[in-house]
Amino acid sequence: MFNLLNSGFIYVCGRDRLFRPIIVMRVHVLNEIELTPEVDEVIAAIFLNLKFVQHYMLRDGIVENLIQINDASGISLMNIPIKLMKGVLGFLANV
Numbered sequence: 001m002f003n004l005l006n007s008g009f010i011y012v013c014g015r016d017r018l019f020r021p022i023i024v025m026r027v028h029v030l031n032e033i034e035l036t037p038e039v040d041e042v043i044a045a046i047f048l049n050l051k052f053v054q055h056y057m058l059r060d061g062i063v064e065n066l067i068q069i070n071d072a073s074g075i076s077l078m079n080i081p082i083k084l085m086k087g088v089l090g091f092l093a094n095v
Contacts, residue, residue, distance in 0.1 A: 004029075004037055004045040012053060013069070021057045021066045023049055028075040030084060039087035046088065068092075 004010070009029040013022040025046070030037065058064050072080070 001037075001041045001044045001048070003033065003035075004041060005048070007033055009033075009042075010045055010049050012049060012057075015057075016067060020064070021053045022069065023053065023066060024069045024071055026071045027080060027085065028072070030081055031075065031079055036081070037084070039084055042084060042088050043091050046092070 007029050008026060010023065010025045013024045015021055030042075053066060058066075
């Protein structure tokens with residue numbers, strides 16, 4: 001999980017003009033890592049970033065939004081790890 005975080009796979013970019021937190025997930029980094037991460041490692045890295053945003057950037061008791069950008073530049077459709085992304089997006093849909 002820490003290898004994913006250090007590689008820049010997912011990070012908090014800041015806030016937009018409406019002060020919503022922005023999380024960027026770069027898909028092409030998954031192909032550049034030497035050892036292909038498991039679905040659980042990717043979900044743990046995403047969960048850690050979401051907890052960071054919840055703790056430091058959102059206020060309790062107020063409904064707030066956040067923006068997630070899935071950056072797929074630099075990767076073709078044939079190189080996307082389908083099984084890995086299917087597990088990750090299934091997790092994000094249920095959060």
